[in-house]
Amino acid sequence: MNSITCPRCGRECDKLLDSVCRDCFFETFKLIELPLVLHVRICSNCGAHFHRSRWEDVGSVEDVMLKAVENVLFIHSEAGDVEVYLEPREITPYIYMVRAEVDAVVREETVHAEAETEVRIQRTACDMCSRESGGYFEAIIQIRAAGRFPTEEEKRRCSTIAREAMESMRKKGDRLAFISDAQEQKEGIDLYMGSMNASRQVCRLITSELGGSFSESPTLVGMKDGKNLYRITFAIRLPEFRPGDVIRFREKVIQIKSSGKKVNGISLEDGSRFISTPEELKGAEKVANIGDAVLTVLVSIEENAILVLDPETYETVAIKKPMSFNAEAGSEIPVLKTPYGIFALSHFEIPRAK
Structure with a gap:
């Protein structure tokens, strides 16, 4: 292989880079640059970082500091296959030294460069925290x-x-x-x-x-x-009515099961499903809450009715037998007394004493 003489230093080399040998080329080639001092503003309350005229939520102080260094780290446009390593070192709670090491490929040559910057932390209040506190x-x-x-x-x-x-x-x-x-x-x-x-x-x-x-x-x-x-x-x-409320609407007594854009419930008289909207229920009367239910004695069971003791007067009264009713005579069952009658409740979790 023919050797080439570098016109600058006179050494023999295999090839020239911009008309000089490799050593002469990389003597003046700056792979990376960092400012000697870097100022970083961090909110003392929420930890946000002021960057490019606005506050950003980044993370810990170290995260903010490393991101700030990455933003100002200059890497030559000719560099390829770039690998960057940043090593922070705390001097004081307000001053850090960050060392940057970069490996890259330039003109098919592997290059390594190092630089260091001093990061000074300025604690202040961000726009959000200032407004919130104000x-x-x-x-x-x-x-x-x-x-x-x-x-x-x-x-x-x-x-x-x-x-x-x-x-x-x-x-x-x-x-x-x-x-x-x-x-x-x-x-x-x-x-x-x-x-x-x-x-x-x-x-x-x-x-x-x-x-x-x-x-x-x-x-x-x-x-x-x-x-x-x-x-x-x-x-x-x-909504006016909440889950658990018992209302009188269009001559029906309804237990509200859920209330949102649609109001879902169940008729305490026949167990049928009830669906409506809050707007349609304007004018409905709240007569009780399911939490008002009490236990009373089931006297006897007939084909479509049951006999229970009125929880207030203790008189025997006949009421409609609810769907899926499986209690036995002599046991206690939960009932709800309203101005429109007494209703036996099925699948009911007895409320704790207040």
Whole structure:
């Protein structure tokens, strides 16, 4: 093989790279570059990282720091088959040294390079945490119930749905997905929400699980950059009747089994299935709750009726025998007394004493 003389250093070589030998070429070739000092802003509350004019949720301090180094690490465009290794070393809680080692292939030659940068951590408050701590809100969710007050259980569940939804939407990038305040009211609860769009999603989730409906009402609060700024009040109305309620509707006594966009129940008179909507049930009368059921003595069983003791007067009364009835005379069975009669309950879990 013929040798070639490098015009720069005069050494013999097998080939030239940009008219010089390999050693001369790589003396001036910069595979990687890093700034001597790198400043990183991290939220002292939530750990978000400020990057390219916006805050991002990244992870731990080390994750943030390594991502920041990766973003500024320059690797020559001619490099191929690149492998990068970053080694952080803590100097103080606010200063790290990060060493970068890179292996690559350039002009069919294997190349190794190293560089080091000092990362200085600046602790501050991100936009979301600043707004959250300052009580910022774009919307209010008012949780109410039609014809009644929401129960404590319903209020807790609504708050849980809202918190879980906010956490999920924050992970997806909505940094205003937070609840800045929650105020208990006699007629329900008010949630002050950082994100209007997230609030709408929360309303959908609540009404999907608990039933009911919601409406939106905008209020003009000012202007920014020549555009009107609005706050939205979302009014949630939970269903009037809940699972376990017993209602009188169209001369039938119905036990509510589930309540959402559709209301499902069962007739306590003949065991037939009942399906309706919250709108159709307006005007229905709540007469009892299944939790009001008590035990009474089953006196005797006839073909289509049973004789039981009235749980209040202890008189023997005849009532309709429920479907799938299999109790024996002399035993105790659960019954529900209403203004429209006494009803025996089948497949009923006796409530615990209050």
